[in-house]
Amino acid sequence: SAVISQKPSRDICQRGTSLTIQCQVDSQVTMMFWYRQQPGQSLTLIATANQGSEATYESGFVIDKFPISRPNLTFSTLTVSNMSPEDSSIYLCSGGLAGSGNEQFFGPGTRLTVL
């Protein structure tokens, strides 16, 4: 299994600012993902973080709003840009091996509140 850490664990931000969330995996994974979990909701996939290339975004999410980097196999960042109160959510990073039969391992999440 993989152990995934995220920083920061929580933050309170002002409208119009940006926050970068870091995700570190303790072992090499082939796939890394970013999810959003709005209050009381399930997880929604934002994008798949691709090593050394642009992330693959899901419908409804765009690179200008959620730029993602993955410079190597074990590290990725998600930036929430030009934040509004609607961006208040938990943001979760996950990683795993490629293949449908493989589970994803999740970080503890970053709880973001935008005022």
Next chain:
Amino acid sequence: AQSVTQPDIHITVSEGASLELRCNYSYGATPYLFWYVQSPGQGLQLLLKYFSGDTLVQGIKGFEAEFKRSQSSFNLRKPSVHWSDAAEYFCAVNNNNDMRFGAGTRLTVKP
């Protein structure tokens, strides 16, 4: 497109009672199914997974799940619930690294 339905938003059981959380999936081929648990303020922890073989799958913390193709279901069970099981439970299906989650079932455990 694949989807997962968890019909029960919230379930309350007494400590020591049995538990069953329902999950139905919609998917054309053999599904790869997972149950995760999320305690308050925590990330998701894998309880168990199914992708082939025996339809009754054993997981951690005394949980098990049964895959029933005829009913498109993958229900999670535990014979005796502990107070520490109070959490949010998510069923998920994975198709080629596209993992879709159900809406979740919140479990409350009464003393």
